[in-house]
Amino acid sequence: ESVLTQSPDTLSLSSGDRATLSCRASQIFNDNFFAWYQQKPGQAPRLLIYDTSRRAAGIPDRFSGGASETDFTLTISRLEPEDSAVYYCQQYGGSPLYTFGQGTKLEIK
């Protein structure tokens, strides 16, 4: 089973800052089968990024995804208060087919 390890566990930044969230995969099945989700309290997760770097419909261009070998990143530029949430990475292709990281909590000071 592929394990996804996200870092940091918690990130506290100010409005206008740039956030970089990381996700390391123990196994890679396809460089592009990688996604990111945002989850606010009491809400379902929302797809932000798929195919490693493609934004889902309606996602502002402040959100971007990238990769370097086994490390995948979600970058949020120009943080806004509504970006406070837990962010999950997800990989497709192993067993189980969909695996998630443990989440990074982003707090906007």
Place this chain on the structure above:
Amino acid sequence: QVQLQESGPGLVKPSGTLSLTCAVSGVSISNSDWFSWVRQAPAKGLEWIGEIWHTGSTNYNPSLKSRVTISIDKSKNQFSLELKSVTAADTAVYYCVKNGWYSLDFWGRGTLATAS
């Protein structure tokens, strides 16, 4: 506009069977899409349970495979989840999801199922 809505009993007795249904609107379940169930235990992360294709073909999480059945009802445009022999560890919010490109695209609001 794609919408998914979970329904089912919120309380299941231990050793019983959890049964949930997902009503899909805005897209025909008979199209070429996979649909999944994902759960989230209280204050925990996300766990993928399994998926179903419009033909009825399924894939399951190996950790749950012996207890899970996902089925589809094209006439009602809905799909369902059955989880047998539940324990307290199965207490979670259960989400139904329309799959996207190797990702999980449209999510229902989720329904809390408690084994107690």
